[in-house]
Amino acid sequence: MKQLGLFAPPLARRTDPPQSHRAAEEIEPELTGLRLQTLRWIARHPGLTLREIADEENLRDPRTANRRAPEIREHGLVRALPTRPCSATNRHAAPYEITEAGRIALAAGEVSAVALKEAADHAEN
DSSP states (O other): OOOOOSSOOOSSOTTSOHHHHHHHHHSOOOOOHHHHHHHHHHHHSTTEEHHHHHHHTTOSSTHHHHHHHHHHHHTTSEEEOOOEEOTTTSSEEOEEEEOHHHHHHHHHHHHHHHHHHHHHHHHHO
């Protein structure tokens, strides 16, 4: 399993040339933005499919979690369970649950987020 950073800027912008995107893909991914949010959603709704999670979280685009879940699953932070009929689509889909590594990463992310907020608040005063 790769070690993930928690907060980092994007590795390539949408406007960057293709070679920048290829280079960014080769660099170890970070647990930031939507990856971290997807981990939070799966932790809040264990045993639900990604579409069911999207419905529970009132996501405007239900594909949001679908795009990030394989990335965090690849690093062992969540696992897919055996497929079952999804209550949102009536199709078979895999429910997800967070792993112990995911809980640790999530706790570190939450602690880091609090530390960043406290630092920002302190800087304002």
